[in-house]
Amino acid sequence: MPLEWLEINGIPLSVLHDVSRVPATPGNVMLAQSAMSDRIRLGLSDFQKILVIRCFEDGDPIAEDLEIAITSPNWHKDGTQLPDVQFVDVSTVDQFVDAIESFHGAVLIFDGHGTRDKETGVGSIVIGGNAIDVWELKHRVSMPPIVLLSACDTLPVDGSHGSSAVGMLALGAVTVLCTMLPVRSRRSATFIARLIYRIAKFLPIVTRGRDLGVDWRYLMSGMLRMSYATELMDQFERDFGTGFLAQVRVKTNMDINSREEKWLTNLFRRLSSIIKKPVRDIHAWFDDRMEMADSLKYVQLGRPELILIYEVSPLEASNARKEDSKNNGV
Known part of the structure; x- marks a missing residue:
């Protein structure tokens, strides 16, 4: 693997x-x-x-x-x-x-x-x-x-x-x-x-004001995470038929760009609040429905x-x- x-x-x-x-x-x-x-x-x-x-x-x-x-x-x-x-x-x-x-x-x-x-x-x-x-x-x-x-x-x-x-x-x-x-x-x-x-x-x-610069791995890793989050939310919308994730997408991208370690936890909580179900149900849905995302390839x-x-x-x-x-x- x-x-x-x-x-x-x-x-x-x-x-x-x-x-x-x-x-x-x-x-x-x-x-x-x-x-x-x-x-x-x-x-x-x-x-x-x-x-x-x-x-x-x-x-x-x-x-x-x-x-x-x-x-x-x-x-x-x-x-x-x-x-x-x-x-x-x-x-x-x-x-x-x-x-x-x-x-x-x-x-x-x-x-x-x-x-x-x-x-x-x-x-x-x-x-x-x-x-x-x-x-x-x-x-x-x-x-x-x-x-x-x-x-x-x-x-x-x-x-x-x-x-x-x-x-x-x-x-x-x-x-x-x-x-x-x-x-x-x-x-x-x-x-x-x-x-x-x-x-x-x-x-x-x-890069503004950063004397030590920013490395490319950081830039690309953030891009891959945002793509993964997009694919996850696209699947969520297909399964639950909700079209109200625009703000969730923005907040998730902000978490990723600010290097928030719990960005995925935050995303699960936001999704649970959208459909008014416990976070554990979102985790169960994720384990059951999230296919191999292209971003993981x-x-x-x-x-x-x-x-x-x-x-x-x-x-x-x-x-x-x-x-x-x-x-x-x-």
Whole structure:
């Protein structure tokens, strides 16, 4: 069983705590990841552009799901300025490599299909209709520090260590968000769109005045918890037919963002008050009805805690000081 699914009082570990892991591999990736100590220091400006590499064949019914989700008017209602999301469609490995090499931002999203080889157990991304061994790109491309794989089976729960997600680490990524099981396209697209909105809306707030920065694992763990809470409340609404959870959703997100340890306990209490039943009945419903949430299928692989995000990166701050000194004749 993946460590993310280990239960504490019936709740998966990754729901309650910030969780990431270094892949256990027989090669040198595990050693390199374990020995990594240098921190990657980024500023908000490093998230102004996000690259989406899209790999679908003509006529694929899910090809535009992510673009539709990201460009939804819902993310612009409050005037939030979203990052410039650049979609690049590729159908060959060379195009895939060229798109990455010409990008200089912090976040790369792969939007396409994943597949698992039945004989080897290797989970691969699909480009041009073919499963690609990303390990073969070792000397051709260097990944941005943050890679998000919006595809199925990029680290199959019953698969091989040689999967695409681990390969992305070998290609230079510091952390990879990957999938252990197939994920539903629209839910996956909504998750990525929501994460982009979180980068635009939440990062400026949480980094303001924090000299030590905020690490990426914290940001992503909060996103996964909010997605889990959303799926839980969606199931609750389907079962109880109530449409009065808007305020509950807002309060739950506020609990998660403020790192309230009892956010899930608070959610259960709010749900019990909605239907006027004891909290123990909500727990019984949860145990009986809560299916495998899509948010539990994601893994934070690598060392996301080493990626520190500042309002202004230390490099930018240093360059600004040098420029001020130069202009002032110091």
